[in-house]
Amino acid sequence: AQRVTQPEKLLSVFKGAPVELKCNYSYSGSPELFWYVQYSRQRLQLLLRHISRESIKGFTADLNKGETSFHLKKPFAQEEDSAMYYCALSGFGNQFYFGTGTSLTVIP
């Protein structure tokens, strides 16, 4: 079965501090992994995907197949990073599976 786990529902960090949003997955295959973000009063949008290996808005995420993790990291949090973050997995079967989300608050 495909599962995505985000263990933290709420996460607060101070501006300028490092932030890490955890994501673990279970999947018997080679998944595509994504991070989506939903800013206040905006639609869900793609933040990054593992296959691109790029940094978006200072965020990076590394796929660790051994630990089956895809944690999202940023070295210096900004107030505008406050949002809801969802980890998602796409695999065989034409379906996306989302985690329960982590609400990030960056304290000024």
Add this chain to the structure above:
Amino acid sequence: NAGVTQTPKFQVLKTGQSMTLQCAQDMNHEYMSWYRQDPGMGLRLIHYSVGAGITDQGEVPNGYNVSRSTTEDFPLRLLSAAPSQTSVYFCASSYSHNSPLHFGNGTRLTVT
């Protein structure tokens, strides 16, 4: 290019009523899907379609029907609304099943 458009934005229904949530995309995407977003549950897939004329069930399909007569449109029908269907509904589309999803603005549905 409007992307993914959902209507209505808000809806209140009484138990037993039926309604259709509309979703349209103008990006010529083959893959379209419906999710519901509930507190503590994340986004759960209701139904999806990999192309016109093809639909399939997701994780939580009961109480919902879909059809895909054109590439652009993917309406979601509630046949007999129940309070358990109170939720925020999102439509999404993508080029293929493992390409990044493009989301609509969502429909907030309340069933009393």
